[in-house]
Amino acid sequence: MKKILVTGGAGFIGSHLVRLLVNKYPNYSIFNLDKLTYAGNLENLSDVENQPNYTFIKGDIVNAEFIDQFFKEYKFDAVIHLAAESHVDRSISNPIEFVQTNVLGTVNLLNSSKSIWSESYQDKLFYHVSTDEVYGSLGEDGLFTEDSKYDPHSPYSASKASSDHFVRAYYDTYGMPVIISNCSNNYGSFQFPEKLIPLFINNIVNNKPLPVYGKGENIRDWLWVEDHARAIDVIFHSNKLGETYNIGGHNEWKNIDLIKLMCSIMDKKLMRDEGESQKLISFVKDRAGHDMRYAIDSSKLKKELEWEPSLQFEEGLEKTIDWYLSNEKWLKTVTSGDYRNYYESQYSNRQI
Numbered sequence: 001m002k003k004i005l006v007t008g009g010a011g012f013i014g015s016h017l018v019r020l021l022v023n024k025y026p027n028y029s030i031f032n033l034d035k036l037t038y039a040g041n042l043e044n045l046s047d048v049e050n051q052p053n054y055t056f057i058k059g060d061i062v063n064a065e066f067i068d069q070f071f072k073e074y075k076f077d078a079v080i081h082l083a084a085e086s087h088v089d090r091s092i093s094n095p096i097e098f099v100q101t102n103v104l105g106t107v108n109l110l111n112s113s114k115s116i117w118s119e120s121y122q123d124k125l126f127y128h129v130s131t132d133e134v135y136g137s138l139g140e141d142g143l144f145t146e147d148s149k150y151d152p153h154s155p156y157s158a159s160k161a162s163s164d165h166f167v168r169a170y171y172d173t174y175g176m177p178v179i180i181s182n183c184s185n186n187y188g189s190f191q192f193p194e195k196l197i198p199l200f201i202n203n204i205v206n207n208k209p210l211p212v213y214g215k216g217e218n219i220r221d222w223l224w225v226e227d228h229a230r231a232i233d234v235i236f237h238s239n240k241l242g243e244t245y246n247i248g249g250h251n252e253w254k255n256i257d258l259i260k261l262m263c264s265i266m267d268k269k270l271m272r273d274e275g276e277s278q279k280l281i282s283f284v285k286d287r288a289g290h291d292m293r294y295a296i297d298s299s300k301l302k303k304e305l306e307w308e309p310s311l312q313f314e315e316g317l318e319k320t321i322d323w324y325l326s327n328e329k330w331l332k333t334v335t336s337g338d339y340r341n342y343y344e345s346q347y348s349n350r351q352i
């Protein structure tokens with residue numbers, strides 16, 4: 001049985017990936033290593049937790065000694081690395097945590113993989129999941145390709161860029177079999193409601209203000225999370241060692257247009273008068289260093305590995321809204337306790 005370690009599998013994208021791998025590959029043993037930070041939640045995986053090919057282990061990738069022992073014990077054939085601190089706003093208030101988890105944590109995993117694979121790299125793989133934010137910000141035109149230069153602006157993107165460089169350094173220096181993918185903004189079920197789409201769904205439901213940063217003119221390229229998980233599956237099995245793939249939805253939205261669309265869908269779902277939820281929009285102080293536009297050219301992935309997004313955005317957004325509306329208990333659980341303190345400290349000084 002092939003032993004695959006997924007890190008960060010209790011988070012948003014990780015849980016979708018674990019579900020896909022556990023269900024699609026009964027002949028693989030899938031191990032999920034997660035520290036269960038505020039963003040990790042085992043409820044995200046309750047439907048696969050009893051499958052015979054799935055094991056959860058709680059642990060911190062920053063703890064080098066633990067990681068080394070853990071790798072020696074399980075001798076994984078492959079690592080798919082998603083564990084990270086992932087929210088830009090949190091990186092602005094606490095950059096050190098991002099360096100620890102995203103940079104040091106990645107290097108610990110690379111070191112321990114190198115050590116257990118020291119006899120041979122045959123049939124081994126370290127797959128690093130990264131973001132389009134490493135490329136910085138686009139103007140009105142153009143798309144990020146795999147050859148775009150690295151130009152990160154936030155502590156989050158700087159830490160992800162650094163981790164990408166370490167992964168490539170292990171390929172160049174030690175010949176470690178690695179692959180990297182850089183994906184655009186994901187949306188879908190089980191996303192922690194600090195990110196734009198689930199935060200605004202939750203606020204609309206609760207009639208709370210919708211804090212739009214700046215003028216809402218920033219542009220993001222949105223991809224359905226299950227399409228990202230499918231892309232990771234395809235790239236993982238491609239054997240394209242040393243390669244990088246960009247993953248994106250060809251689906252650019254100006255924040256304010258996306259927010260208005262969400263308001264209009266939710267007016268219908270919540271039986272409100274058309275235009276009622278839009279009244280909650282509140283323009284607040286912009287995010288420091290706010291990247292203007294992200295957009296991905298994923299033609300390499302399409303051409304070489306025949307991957308394409310499966311879902312139209314309007315359909316995906318409606319599905320996503322339906323999921324949050326019918327999983328009120330999940331939302332309530334994750335927005336209790338520490339979440340309230342987070343929300344208070346993140347948004348109380350933003351009003352303009």
Ligand code: NAD
Nearest residue numbers: 008010011012013035036037039040060061083084086186
């Ligand atoms: P998330 O914040 O929802 O989940 C991160 C997971 O990592 C959580 O389960 C958390 O408990 C775990 N984790 C954090 N620190 C850890 C540590 N020290 N040790 C072990 N586990 C730890 O993040 P996400 O949105 O699912 O993102 C997953 C990966 O994909 C990240 O590497 C992120 O940079 C990347 N990515 C995300 C997006 C996006 O739109 N969300 C887009 C492109 C790339």
Ligand code: TDX
Nearest residue numbers: 086087088131133184185194195196211212213218255
């Ligand atoms: O309250 C808000 N108001 C607002 O206007 C929040 C939380 C966000 N925004 C804006 C900022 C961005 O322009 O919405 C846009 C999307 O914001 P986020 O959901 O925080 O995502 P972003 O900063 O674009 O980063 C995301 O995509 C790339 C993920 O969080 C990263 O993990 C991923 O790598």
